[in-house]
Amino acid sequence: MRITIVGLGLIGGSLAKTLKKHTNHIINGIDTNKETIELALSQGAIDTNIDDTRLADITFVCLYPEATVSYILEHEYKHASIVSDVCGVKGYIVDNVDTALFARGVNFIGTHPMAGREFSGYEYSLDTLFDTASFIITPTKFSSEKCVNLMEDLAYTMQFKKVVRATPAEHDEIIAYSSQLAHIVSSAYIKSPTHLRQLGFSAGSFLDLTRVAKLNEDMWTPLFLANKAALSCEISEIIKHLTEYKNCLDNDNFNELHEFLRVGRILKEETVVI
Numbered sequence: 001m002r003i004t005i006v007g008l009g010l011i012g013g014s015l016a017k018t019l020k021k022h023t024n025h026i027i028n029g030i031d032t033n034k035e036t037i038e039l040a041l042s043q044g045a046i047d048t049n050i051d052d053t054r055l056a057d058i059t060f061v062c063l064y065p066e067a068t069v070s071y072i073l074e075h076e077y078k079h080a081s082i083v084s085d086v087c088g089v090k091g092y093i094v095d096n097v098d099t100a101l102f103a104r105g106v107n108f109i110g111t112h113p114m115a116g117r118e119f120s121g122y123e124y125s126l127d128t129l130f131d132t133a134s135f136i137i138t139p140t141k142f143s144s145e146k147c148v149n150l151m152e153d154l155a156y157t158m159q160f161k162k163v164v165r166a167t168p169a170e171h172d173e174i175i176a177y178s179s180q181l182a183h184i185v186s187s188a189y190i191k192s193p194t195h196l197r198q199l200g201f202s203a204g205s206f207l208d209l210t211r212v213a214k215l216n217e218d219m220w221t222p223l224f225l226a227n228k229a230a231l232s233c234e235i236s237e238i239i240k241h242l243t244e245y246k247n248c249l250d251n252d253n254f255n256e257l258h259e260f261l262r263v264g265r266i267l268k269e270e271t272v273v274i
Contacts, residue, residue, distance in 0.1 A: 001025045001026070001057040001058060002025070002026045002028060002055055002056050002057050002058075003019060003025050003026070003027055003028065003056060003057065003058045003059075003060070004027075004028040004029075004030060004050075004053055004055070004056035004058070004059045004060070005027065005028070005029050005030070005046070005059075005060045005062060006030045006031075006053070006059065006060065006061045006062060006063065006071060007030070007031060007061065007062035007063045008029050008030075008031040008033075008036050008037070008040055008045075008046075008062075008122045008125075009062060009120060009121055009122060009125070010116065010117060010119065010120050010121060010122070010124050010125050010129075011062050011086050011113060011115075011116070011125075011129075012029075012031075012060065012062030012086075012122075012125075013036075013040065013045065013121075013122040013124075013125025014113075014115075014125040014126055014127070014129040014130065015060055015062065015086075015113070015158075016029055016040060016045040016046050016125075017043075017045045017125055017126065017127035018127050018128075018129070018130055018158045018159070019158065020044060020045055020046075020047075020127070021127045022157050022158055022159060023154075023157055023158075026047050026048070027045070027046045027047050027048075028046060028047065028048045028049065028050050028055070028056065029041075029045070029046035029048070029049055030049065030050075030051055030053075031122075033122075036122045037049045039122065039123075040122065045125075053075045053076065053077050054076050054077060054078055055078065056077070056078060056081060057078065057081050057082070058081065058082045058083075058084065058151075058154075059077060059081065059082070059083045059084070060084050060085075060086060060111075061083065061084070061085050061086070062085075062086050064087075064218070064219055064222050064223075065087050065089060065092055065093065065222045065223060065226050066222060068085045068087055068093060069092075069093060069096040069097055072085070072097045072101070072108075073096070073097060073100060076104075077101075077104070077106045078106075079105045079106070080105060080106070080107065081106060081107065082106075082107045082108075082109055082147050082150070082151065083097075083101055083106055083107070083108050083109075084108070084109050084110065084111045084151065085097075085110055085111070086111055086112060086113055087110075087112070087223070088112060088175060088179065088180070088223045088227075089172055089175070089223055089226040089227045090110045090112070090138045090168035090169075090171045090172055091168045091169055091171075091172050091226075091227070092226040092227075093110055093168075094108075094110060094138070094140055094168045098140050098142060099142070102142040107142075107143065107144060107147045108140070108142070108143075109137060109138075109139065109143060109147055109148060109151050110137070110138040110140075110168060110171075111135065111136065111137050111138070111151060111155075112135075112136040112138070112171065112175070113129075113130055113133060113135055113136075113160070114133050114134045114135070114136060114179075115129050115130050115133040116129075117129070118211060118212070118214040118215075120216045120219065128159075130158055130159060130160050131159045131161075132159075132161045133160055133161060134160060134161060134162040134163070134164055135152075135155035135158075135160040135162070135163045135164070136163075136164045136165075136166060136171060137151055137152060137155075137163060137164070137165050137166075138165075138166055138167060138168045138171050139165060139167075140168065148165070172227050172230050173230045175227070175230075176227055176230035176231040176233070176234045177234045180220075180223065180224060180227060180231050180234070181231065181234040181235065181238065182212055183212050183213075183215055183220060184224070184231070184235060185209075185238065186209060186210055186211065186212045186213040186215075187213045187215065189209055189210065189213070190210050190213045241260075244260060245257065245260060248260065
């Protein structure tokens, strides 16, 4: 197959490198940065740089949400080919492109590789980024089972450990908790005035909680806003629980605080990742 990847950043670049490592597909890369294209070609991450999506059997659009929608709608694709996005929100993308592509005889299959780093850009992309990660596919009423199965098989070929199918709405509700809230909490936590005095007092728990505060605000701002209802709900939920802990401290309520901590520990111990 010929696979075109639009946007060779961290995810797009990693997709290109991973596909070249594990498949014999022809990988075409499109990016506005000429230096990125030259580097990707020199490293063998892409085979060609042809700015024509009509040649691809699968097109991955790896851009920010608004840019993804604009790009998909403004370009033409091979009849019966697959167009996929990799955005961290799905409802916004589906609402804007699914019907339009179906009317043009093109299959849209939304996906979300659940992997990342604290860095952005092609130079940080890896051919191992998706090893053991999960790959979310969000079929719609227009999605053919054949195309969904093809994307699922491709994900396993790229060494994703698990493929999860979800509706776009289900994806956005859960991702608001499992990913977006964590970034919000980390960003808020690190703004304590005490942060300026923590040197020499911090260890693993501090590093764990602050890791994703080192985010790409250009990417996360539109993602948060595109999923604002679900994310706002999760923020309200954590504020509620933080208030419970604060009330226990303010009232010296040992037993209730002990119970809150016990329940949290049990939930963590029962948590299954991937």
